[in-house]
Amino acid sequence: MKFKVPIFDVKNLSFSVRGQKILSHISLEIFNGEYVAIIGPNGGGKTTLIRMLLGLETPTNGEIKIFGKKIKDFKQWQKIGYVPQRASHVDANFPATVLDIVNMGRVSQRSIFARTNNEDKEAVHDAMLKMDILDLKDKMVGTLSGGQRQRVMIARALASKPEILILDEPNTGVDMLSQKNFYALLANLNKEEKITIVFITHDIGVIADDIGRLFTINQKAVICNNPKEALSCEEMSELYGIDAHLVHNHKHVH
Ligand SMILES: Nc1ncnc2c1ncn2[C@@H]1O[C@H](COP(=O)(O)OP(=O)(O)O)[C@@H](O)[C@H]1O
Ligand SMILES: [Mg+2]
Numbered sequence: 706m707k708f709k710v711p712i713f714d715v716k717n718l719s720f721s722v723r724g725q726k727i728l729s730h731i732s733l734e735i736f737n738g739e740y741v742a743i744i745g746p747n748g749g750g751k752t753t754l755i756r757m758l759l760g761l762e763t764p765t766n767g768e769i770k771i772f773g774k775k776i777k778d779f780k781q782w783q784k785i786g787y788v789p790q791r792a793s794h795v796d797a798n799f800p801a802t803v804l805d806i807v808n809m810g811r812v813s814q815r816s817i818f819a820r821t822n823n824e825d826k827e828a829v830h831d832a833m834l835k836m837d838i839l840d841l842k843d844k845m846v847g848t849l850s851g852g853q854r855q856r857v858m859i860a861r862a863l864a865s866k867p868e869i870l871i872l873d874e875p876n877t878g879v880d881m882l883s884q885k886n887f888y889a890l891l892a893n894l895n896k897e898e899k900i901t902i903v904f905i906t907h908d909i910g911v912i913a914d915d916i917g918r919l920f921t922i923n924q925k926a927v928i929c930n931n932p933k934e935a936l937s938c939e940e941m942s943e944l945y946g947i948d949a950h951l952v953h954n955h956k957h958v959h
Pocket of ligand 2: 751752753790873874
């Protein structure tokens, strides 16, 4: 473990906008094969942190390495699957089928004018199979439930065959019944497919059993290496104003 190169290696990261501190002195590492949750209150800076890790936002200070490379030298973005917050909020009349959407996940792998080849087709089929949406492939995406749409967006991210999957608030709009299946699918991706997962949420009540480590982000970061050890983690979360007694309640209580 000690000598392994982390997928993300973040040192002393800070971000301010117009003099307002959004994130300060964040240092963390995410290793291959991990399943980590990033929790924190709304406005705590979770999305901003992720956008910096993806090169979509430039830090005011600090250093980011991805797969051992400085972020400015990193080019293999297809290794990183990203489902942004609210990605699945599409208009009811959005003119695309599930298959169209998942196909978009292959675009970065080929020239936009190239036709889809067998490798594309296999990757798209495989992604839909993993997210259990093959039977929905010809449906218009706007007609699906929130939970189904979320799985479509994840399948799109999986279509590029990423090594790590970053999901920003993927549980919003997923009804309680679907949540359990949804977590089972994610756990399977992590355990069987060996995909590293970063699960971001403001709702500590939804943190699943499968999570290995917990990062609490509220301008600063508190890293909890063993969320199953209740006390220390609850204390940490409390420090950051999060409803910590929910940490071990795996049912969605809201
Ligand atoms: N580019 C930006 N310009 C201005 N404010 C920003 C920008 N990015 C983030 N913020 C502010 O940073 C804070 C953290 O936002 P965000 O990262 O979305 O938090 P979270 O995802 O934890 O809810 C919010 O107050 C937000 O308004
Ligand atoms: Mg956010």
